[in-house]
Amino acid sequence: MLFMVKPSMPEQQDRICEIQDLGRIGFTEAVRVQNDLAARRKQGLIPDQLLLAEHPHVVTLGRNARRENILAAPEVMARAGIEVVETDRGGDVTYHGPGQLVGYPIFDLREWKRDVTAYVRGIEEAIIGALSGFGLKGERVEGCTGVWVGGAKLAAIGVHISRWVTTHGFALNIDTDLSYFRYIVPCGLTKPVTSLRQLGSMASRGEMIAALRDRIERQFQLRIVEPAANKRSA
Amino acid sequence: MTDIVMPQMGESIVEGTLTKWLKKAGDKVERDEPLFEISTDKVDSEIPSPASGVLAEILVAEGTTVAINTVVGRIAEGGEAVAATPATQAGAAPPPPPAPVRAQVGPVAAPLPMAAPAPAAPPPPPEAAAPAPAAPAPTPAREDLGPLSPLVRRLAREHNVDLNLVRGTGAGGRITKQDVEAYIAARSATPAPPSPPPAAPVAPAAQQPPAPAAATAPPAGARPTAETAPPPVAPAVPPRTRVEPMSTMRQKIAEHMIFSKRTSAHVTTVHKVDMTKIAKLREKSKAAFQERYGFGLTFLPFVVRAAAEALRAYPVVNASVEGTSVIYHNDINIGIAVALDGGNGLIVPVIKNADEKNVVGLQRAIVDLANRARSKQLKPEDVQGGTFSITNFGSFGSIFATPVINQPQVAILGVGAVEKVPVVVEGDAIAIRSVAHLALTFDHRLIDGAMADQFCQKAKAVLEGWSEAVL
Numbered sequence: 001m002l003f004m005v006k007p008s009m010p011e012q013q014d015r016i017c018e019i020q021d022l023g024r025i026g027f028t029e030a031v032r033v034q035n036d037l038a039a040r041r042k043q044g045l046i047p048d049q050l051l052l053a054e055h056p057h058v059v060t061l062g063r064n065a066r067r068e069n070i071l072a073a074p075e076v077m078a079r080a081g082i083e084v085v086e087t088d089r090g091g092d093v094t095y096h097g098p099g100q101l102v103g104y105p106i107f108d109l110r111e112w113k114r115d116v117t118a119y120v121r122g123i124e125e126a127i128i129g130a131l132s133g134f135g136l137k138g139e140r141v142e143g144c145t146g147v148w149v150g151g152a153k154l155a156a157i158g159v160h161i162s163r164w165v166t167t168h169g170f171a172l173n174i175d176t177d178l179s180y181f182r183y184i185v186p187c188g189l190t191k192p193v194t195s196l197r198q199l200g201s202m203a204s205r206g207e208m209i210a211a212l213r214d215r216i217e218r219q220f221q222l223r224i225v226e227p228a229a230n231k232r233s234a
Numbered sequence: 235m236t237d238i239v240m241p242q243m244g245e246s247i248v249e250g251t252l253t254k255w256l257k258k259a260g261d262k263v264e265r266d267e268p269l270f271e272i273s274t275d276k277v278d279s280e281i282p283s284p285a286s287g288v289l290a291e292i293l294v295a296e297g298t299t300v301a302i303n304t305v306v307g308r309i310a311e312g313g314e315a316v317a318a319t320p321a322t323q324a325g326a327a328p329p330p331p332p333a334p335v336r337a338q339v340g341p342v343a344a345p346l347p348m349a350a351p352a353p354a355a356p357p358p359p360p361e362a363a364a365p366a367p368a369a370p371a372p373t374p375a376r377e378d379l380g381p382l383s384p385l386v387r388r389l390a391r392e393h394n395v396d397l398n399l400v401r402g403t404g405a406g407g408r409i410t411k412q413d414v415e416a417y418i419a420a421r422s423a424t425p426a427p428p429s430p431p432p433a434a435p436v437a438p439a440a441q442q443p444p445a446p447a448a449a450t451a452p453p454a455g456a457r458p459t460a461e462t463a464p465p466p467v468a469p470a471v472p473p474r475t476r477v478e479p480m481s482t483m484r485q486k487i488a489e490h491m492i493f494s495k496r497t498s499a500h501v502t503t504v505h506k507v508d509m510t511k512i513a514k515l516r517e518k519s520k521a522a523f524q525e526r527y528g529f530g531l532t533f534l535p536f537v538v539r540a541a542a543e544a545l546r547a548y549p550v551v552n553a554s555v556e557g558t559s560v561i562y563h564n565d566i567n568i569g570i571a572v573a574l575d576g577g578n579g580l581i582v583p584v585i586k587n588a589d590e591k592n593v594v595g596l597q598r599a600i601v602d603l604a605n606r607a608r609s610k611q612l613k614p615e616d617v618q619g620g621t622f623s624i625t626n627f628g629s630f631g632s633i634f635a636t637p638v639i640n641q642p643q644v645a646i647l648g649v650g651a652v653e654k655v656p657v658v659v660e661g662d663a664i665a666i667r668s669v670a671h672l673a674l675t676f677d678h679r680l681i682d683g684a685m686a687d688q689f690c691q692k693a694k695a696v697l698e699g700w701s702e703a704v705l
Contacts, residue, residue, distance in 0.1 A: 115244030
């Protein structure tokens, strides 16, 4: 049983992606940060970016969202402390809140593949790969973008693309209070949502980020690095 | 005039939904200025203008799905005359051939909405009043409609459309919103006056579905009632097989086992352990133990204790792999495989912090978890957080086996039956000893053979040199 194992080191990954954990940040504020970075990305001033965030309770509407998919009356939402925001991402209605890992890849797809479907499938693949490390079997459901485990949605995806530069991204429930999803019909689908905790995984946000980082690197042939301290000004 | 076309946003993409015009007809636009937005599969994309000038015509309305390369509007450059045209459905009708779509779908300026379903069909022979059998006529009853979008379902429900009667023109024969709309339009329209040939195939068939198909279509797609009628009741020959659905637990186990085999590089190493000392100790204290605690004393808690010691010594065996990272677990949580109802399932409840318990505590935990597993009283947390597993196949008489790793763990220890056997002992004498085989299956991605064997030797040393006088 003494096999020689050659350590598999990623070698020809010359494209750089800077990772930044914004931590707890308002949704609108995060959109502002993204738009700013996307604008600089389009001008070629910065490399690809991977932003991570966690939002206070907010319900967001995609470009194709139907208002009827917000089930609660505006007063009820306000009383529950849930903000409602319209966005320019694809997809319908979704919820973000504490305990959810939100990822915003700002990638210039011209440097990878000019293919929005491949991009979305790639994000799904990275999440599925990361989940496998925690013993969970993520799945795709035909016609329902996102990552599903046992018929329930664990991660939602909604993307905006302008000149092949991506904004928005994915939201993965780690120990999200799933009861908040009852205010909406997530993505217009009447299917259950789930979280890592509900699935019995004790994986932490940090562990999940590490796993995703690794998978995203492989999926998109990137080398994800911390931004050099001197380069980042506010 | 410059044509604005629906761009292809990816290799497999054959159509896109125009979600929003960012300019109105008559507006000035600069080249590369965002002009409209499209949506494909949860991705919204802003499409820049191909030229500078004035948005002269909008040919595709917001909310319409069209094939790639369809002209969605036109830009008038310089002094060209501008005649703002409102969007019409006509311009939106997708030229639908699913397969040869990439060939050329471009200039379908104003196709008849109904021209859709005849991709490459030759003009029907003059005598054919009903659909030509060879042409891809709509199949009246399809069993599998393929994936349907919620929008299509809703539309069908609202308009009371039997989707079996709608011909899908989307990718892979999928039924699109336009197909349903076309069907509704055809249904409500009075039969068109003798129209140009290409329109023929779908309209009549769609309007009175059963008749033409039954009359002329070959039985391939259609289902004549006679053939589908239930067969006569008394089957003479008894069936050779019996089909039963898997239970949920069985499906989970199946998935988990295959997943594990696919994930880890399974290697099993087997070590022989002299359990005589423990057998004697067990023999001695069995009765008192039963009396005092109310349950028997088995070999298993000793093995758990030894494994916990070995895990402390070799933490990599208590780890998991995540991509190119190794996650070391500081807690030693040992799962114990429990067979349910004589082979009808398997569950692995976990003894948390097993290294902090003595043999009594371990035995109590094992008895408690096994009882609750068999009476289905386990709580979710009882089966979570395991960092290593032990399976006691010896209790069913097995000498050794090669267990499957319980993901995301990296090793599992199998305990074979404890048997009295003649053994050559010191001084070349033969003695009767109680011997068991310990089989460690480990993930060779992370654990080398030498490490696995050191782990086993450590467990063996603890068991053979058992020193705890008190249990």
